[in-house]
Amino acid sequence: MPLITSPTELTTSATDALLAIECTVIITLLLRTAPVDRWRTNLWCWVFGLLAIASFLGAMAHGLEMPKSIRMALWAVLYLSLGILVVLFIVGAVADWRGRVAAMRLVPWGIGVSAAFLGLTALLGGAFIVFIVYAAAVLLSALAIYTFLAASHRLQGAAVVALAILLNLAAAAVQASNVSLHLLVPFDHNGVFHLVQIVSTAILGWGLHLGMKSAQR
Numbered sequence: 001m002p003l004i005t006s007p008t009e010l011t012t013s014a015t016d017a018l019l020a021i022e023c024t025v026i027i028t029l030l031l032r033t034a035p036v037d038r039w040r041t042n043l044w045c046w047v048f049g050l051l052a053i054a055s056f057l058g059a060m061a062h063g064l065e066m067p068k069s070i071r072m073a074l075w076a077v078l079y080l081s082l083g084i085l086v087v088l089f090i091v092g093a094v095a096d097w098r099g100r101v102a103a104m105r106l107v108p109w110g111i112g113v114s115a116a117f118l119g120l121t122a123l124l125g126g127a128f129i130v131f132i133v134y135a136a137a138v139l140l141s142a143l144a145i146y147t148f149l150a151a152s153h154r155l156q157g158a159a160v161v162a163l164a165i166l167l168n169l170a171a172a173a174v175q176a177s178n179v180s181l182h183l184l185v186p187f188d189h190n191g192v193f194h195l196v197q198i199v200s201t202a203i204l205g206w207g208l209h210l211g212m213k214s215a216q217r
Contacts, residue, residue: 001064008180008188013063015187015194016055022198023052026205033212039100043092044208050085051201054078055194062190082131083114086138093142096155096211129176136172139165157210164207167200 004010027045057078061071087110095103117134143165149158175193180186187195 001066004063004065007186008191009062011185011187012190012194013059015191015198016059016062019194019198019201020052020055020059022201023048023055026201027052029205030209030212033209037212040092040095041212043088043095047085047088047092048201048205050081050088054081054085057081079118079131082135083118084111086135087111087114090138090142093145096149096158097145132172132176136169139169139172143169155211157207160203160207160210162207164200164204167196167203171196171200 004013027048030041030045030048033041057074060066061074061078066074087107090110091103091106094106114134117131120130143162146155146158146162146165149155150162171193174196175189177189179192180188181192
């Protein structure tokens with residue numbers, strides 16, 4: 001498949017690919033941490049793994065010329081990956097706050113809500129803004145949890161995770177805007193969104209790593 005000719009689509013594709021590589025590296029580092037709480041490690045590795053899958057598919061959809069049917073299929077799998085990711089993210093946050101049992105009770109509800117938003121996104125012709133609003137609402141809940149955990153000193157790295165969530169929310173705001181940059185090459189709002197997300201993802205991985213290190217002590 002030939003590359004798309006749009007410069008901003010190519011930079012969006014490239015930043016998506018970088019994000020996928022970054023997530024793969026973070027998964028490797030988290031697995032090497034090998035804490036006592038393997039369940040927590042595996043849960044967050046799934047979060048980063050799903051983000052890597054979505055980013056890889058996004059890199060293909062933005063960067064390659066392809067038939068419309070294939071592009072739509074890629075977006076469908078991408079949205080599904082992001083929907084499951086959001087559910088697992090809030091499950092991980094609640095697990096850190098209230099424990100694994102309480103977190104697992106959220107799974108059926110989370111899947112149902114994600115399915116509803118993904119269905120609405122499809123009905124609106126793949127409008128990504130619908131999913132951005134849903135993800136932002138979940139991230140705000142997770143931000144409240146990790147801010148509490150940081151203030152109460154109940155989890156090492158919680159403040160770092162909270163910072164990562166704040167940056168993710170900023171990234172969502174960027175994606176919903178018309179902002180653009182020219183840093184040697186042009187970036188539209190999608191490319192800038194990915195640049196901020198790359199930073200926030202690294203910080204999230206660091207915060208989770210700090211929490212897992214403390215679990216070993």
